Amino acid sequence: MTAKQLTAKGAETRRRIVAAAAQLMYEQGITETTMEELRAATGASSSQIYHYFADKQALLLAVIDYQTEAILDLQTPHIDRLDTIGGLRAWRDLLVENQKRMQCRGGCPIGTIGSQTAENNPDARLAVASGYLRWENAIRAGLTTMHRRGDLDGDPGDLALALLTALQGGLLMTQIHRTVRPLEVALDTVIDHIASLTREIPAA
């Protein structure tokens, strides 16, 4: 893959390019992001970009990895505390606040890429799928803990997937409608359902 030997400076340039590409693709879409814009945004030359990435496709795959990390980072430490209803609600609040800060723009950084590439870019689709899997696993961990503890009745795997799908749908509709309500309602509904399967006394 990255067969080349990277110097510290080179690694930094590469990182700058990926970060800017991620930002641009997030803000305006993949096809709509041109290499020239990327040059302008990074102050890099054309040969620099093609020195670090074989083509736009390779860059896109790097962006997907970058965004997957960014998403998981954004959710720490909350994502590691999904083993109580209170933890779930705090996580929900974080996600909702984040969308408010974004003025409901952008949607999910990997979901939007997935949607744009699913039918015409198998490698990108698989990379997004793998990102989703990491995310789903992180969510499931908390629910599994609840279940093992005996506090949760119901399949933690199903509920984790239900949370992530609610989140994805909520982000999409929030992006389209430019209001945070779909995200709130989607997450609240699934969390309420989890709470109803729980022995724990729901926090006020």
Place this chain on the structure above:
Amino acid sequence: MTAKQLTAKGAETRRRIVAAAAQLMYEQGITETTMEELRAATGASSSQIYHYFADKQALLLAVIDYQTEAILDLQTPHIDRLDTIGGLRAWRDLLVENQKRMQCRGGCPIGTIGSQTAENNPDARLAVASGYLRWENAIRAGLTTMHRRGDLDGDPGDLALALLTALQGGLLMTQIHRTVRPLEVALDTVIDHIASLTREIPAA
């Protein structure tokens, strides 16, 4: 908008173009669909397309309307019977079966357009938002009936939105993972939750 006087033949040509454009854009994305492909698919000439549509943007807006109708059509008559748990489950089965038939390809016809245009095409975003609203209203109607009848405890508006977001998230993740499970789990979870708020005895 459509200021021109359309003859029967002209209307038919226009319809053919929109249908083919909808199909192509659904299968490969908006930007990836070229006017030349569209010509090939419809057997129409360049001037025909530009005779009926000012530009690609106008065509896209027509496609959004077309797909909104198509989605609602697909769900009849089930969408008008969402006032019982059985009706909700039958609707769920229809949606799941449909994705299976599609081999989990394509996702939601308007959701994918929304995702591709939300940040760089305000008119398209609004058209998709309006399509979502019609959809949401159709779902809410059934739940409102349940609620008025006294069978449902809980806000029909919130639950309708939760159903639609679950559906959107489920469709997206089904498309990415190429398995129908996310859609099944997402819908089942919300429907189970609705059932738990219901006086009705859930059908076996």
Place this chain on the structure above:
DNA sequence: CGAAAAATGGATTGTCCAATCCAAAATGCG
């Protein structure tokens, strides 16, 4: 220090594609 490898500059190329243009044919309508 000095040769090899890595990083950068920037002009260029070839392709693709949305949109235009100038007709000609078909259809509607009085």
Place this chain on the structure above:
DNA sequence: CGCATTTTGGATTGGACAATCCATTTTTCG
């Protein structure tokens, strides 16, 4: 029938954009 309007043909244009190329500078490391 005959004029106006609508529909169709297809070649063309102009711009945008991914990717290449050749050269120069900088860094690494023995």
